[in-house]
Amino acid sequence: MLARVPVKRNPLGSAGVKGQLWVPCIDSSVIVVIDPHTAKVVRTIPGGPSPIVVLPAGGHVWVSHTTGNALWRL
Known part of the structure; x- marks a missing residue:
């Protein structure tokens, strides 16, 4: 392991965005x-x-969310 980054509870489908890692x-x-x-x-x-x-x-x-029926655009 090269790094360990504490995040909030239950991280899932992450993506690279403009050189950063976005973790839902x-x-x-x-x-x-x-x-x-x-x-x-x-x-x-x-x-x-x-x-x-x-x-x-x-x-x-x-x-995208596990509840509701819409995508959010940030």
């Missing part, structure tokens, strides 16, 4: 943003109810 944490309703060069959390974003996957597309970050 389903049980905490947040997205944790990590700088992969320093292995540190640089930001925590409200992710809505039970965020499960993040995906960059079209200049935005899209979030």
Whole structure:
């Protein structure tokens, strides 16, 4: 292991976004943003109810959830 970064509860479908790692944490309703060069959390974003996957597309970050019937565009 090269690094261990503590995040919120139950991290799932992460994605690389503009050189950072975005990690949705389903049980905490947040997205944790990590700088992969320093292995540190640089930001925590409200992710809505039970965020499960993040995906960059079209200049935005899209979030899907385990509840509801809509995608969020951040």
